[in-house]
Amino acid sequence: MTELGPVVWPPAPIGTERLVLRESEARDRAAFIELFASPEVGTYLGGPRPRDELERAVPEVPGRRAGLFVIALDGAMIGMITFDRRDAERPGHVHPDAREAELGYMFLREAWGRGYAAEACAAALDWFADTLPGEPVVLCTQTANDRSMRLAAKLGFTEVAQFEEFGAEQWFGVWPSVAPSG
Numbered sequence: 001m002t003e004l005g006p007v008v009w010p011p012a013p014i015g016t017e018r019l020v021l022r023e024s025e026a027r028d029r030a031a032f033i034e035l036f037a038s039p040e041v042g043t044y045l046g047g048p049r050p051r052d053e054l055e056r057a058v059p060e061v062p063g064r065r066a067g068l069f070v071i072a073l074d075g076a077m078i079g080m081i082t083f084d085r086r087d088a089e090r091p092g093h094v095h096p097d098a099r100e101a102e103l104g105y106m107f108l109r110e111a112w113g114r115g116y117a118a119e120a121c122a123a124a125l126d127w128f129a130d131t132l133p134g135e136p137v138v139l140c141t142q143t144a145n146d147r148s149m150r151l152a153a154k155l156g157f158t159e160v161a162q163f164e165e166f167g168a169e170q171w172f173g174v175w176p177s178v179a180p181s182g
Contacts, residue, residue: 004066004067004083004085004101004131004132007066007131007132009066009067010022010023010066011127011131014069014123014124014127016119016120016122016123017119018073018116018119019071019072019073019078019116019119019120019123020071020072021069021070021071021072021081021120021123021124021127022069022070022072023064023069023070024061024062024063024064024068024070024080025061025070026060026061027077028061028062028063028070028077029058029059029060029061029062031076031077031078031108032054032058032062032063032077032080033051033054033055033058034108035079035080035106035107035108036048036049036054036058037049037050037051037054038108038109040109041106041107041108041109043145044141044142044144044145044148044168045106046166063080067082067083067084068080068081068082069081069082069120069124071107071116071120073111073116077108078107078108078110078111078116079105079106079107079108079111079116079117079120080105080106081103081104081105081120081121081124082103082104082105083101083102083103083104083124083128083137084101084102084104085099085100085101085102086098086099086100086101086102086138086140090165091161091163091165091170091172092138092140092160092161092163092165092170092172093138094136094138094160094174095136100135100136100137100138100174101128101132101135101136101137101138102137102138102139102140103121103124103125103137103138103139103175105117105120105121112147117147117151118151118154118155121151121155122155125137125155125175129176136174136175136176137174137175138160138172138173138174138175139152139155139157139172139173139174139175140165140170140171140172140173141170141171142168142169142170142171143162143168143169143170143171144168144169149171152171152173155175156175156176157173157174157175158173158174158175159171159172159173160172160173160174
């Protein structure tokens with residue numbers, strides 16, 4: 001059992017036309033540090049973290065946990081996708097008991113604008129639908145994050161709510177479309 005329920009982790013790597021979604025490896029450490037230290041990547045995620053702090057804190061093999069896929073292009077990490085259970089205390093839910101699977105993603109700045117996020121997220125959502133059939137996935141992003149808003153629409157997320165959290169207007173959607181409870 002994992003945070004995602006009765007899911008065997010890690011799954012076999014998932015190949016797309018250009019990418020591979022796989023478990024983290026030691027060679028991904030520098031890319032993890034770059035993701036979390038990047039001011040551009042952190043714009044809508046609370047800002048960058050200090051690189052020296054990350055160098056000390058990031059383990060030799062970072063991101064080894066259920067629900068985290070590394071996105072690799074030609075073997076090198078260009079981003080990551082996560083499925084985590086949304087905290088019941090946070091706003092935005094589609095079930096009365098909350099704890100929906102929430103899609104998260106981060107890509108290195110140099111990977112932006114090439115369609116990698118749509119390709120990788122679509123593959124991850126397909127995997128999720130096959131693994132946990134009928135279970136919805138939620139996504140929350142700042143309304144000011146135009147790229148993320150476009151990606152949510154392209155992936156087929158349907159708006160459920162908007163609310164303020166972390167000092168910014170948030171968009172909350174669900175995939176596939178289900179009627180919210182309560």
